[in-house]
């Protein structure tokens with residue numbers, strides 16, 4: 283795994299993001315004292331070794347650098363060789379968790395130009411939060427050593443569009459799609475007079491807020507400066523990922 287040591291740049295980047303989630307002047311230490319809540323987890327999936335663990339700031343920098351390669355077409359396709367596959371066959375240490383939409387145009391490994399074992403990816407239409415989604419994140423943070431959680435929504439999201447139209451018509455979506463509408467309702471109601479992109483970004487921010495207060499695991503890791511949680515929005519036209527600043531919905 284490549285390690286990126288750009289402390290000054292990382293601090294600057296985090297100044298552009300939310301500074302309440304992590305004190306970048308005091309980089310997180312290794313996870314030796316991290317709270318453990320699931321003693322039954324497989325031994326090979328315990329937290330990543332300290333030498334391979336990135337700080338939240340370095341993890342964000344790695345995503346931004348990879349996305350820049352994607353946008354400019356200068357892809358490196360890292361970690362996709364048979365050697366890499368073999369190296370991580372018995373243990374994984376993804377540096378970041380990405381929750382994103384199931385949309386076929388938003389695969390995180392491609393958008394961030396990452397390889398096998400780099401990202402712990404959770405995908406569901408509308409990048410909504412459920413207990414299962416949060417449980418997956420907790421596992422990645424507590425047992426696999428991921429140091430960054432990104433909630434990545436995107437431009438022209440069909441789930442957001444469907445939720446806006448369904449609620450505007452005071453109707454109900456067919457089948458289980460209604461469950462997506464229900465999950466997106468807070469963001470839609472908060473942005474009734476705005477456009478769909480504002481709704482999508484609000485959905486991303488609301489998810490970040492919920493994750494930061496999620497007890498007992500995620501909030502403890504955040505308070506311990508071991509992880510950061512950020513919202514992000516993907517531009518289908520340019521391929522660029524915008525990491526969101528904190529703002530009221």
Ligand SMILES: [Zn+2]
Pocket residue numbers: 383384385407408409436438439440441442
């Ligand atoms: Zn979508």
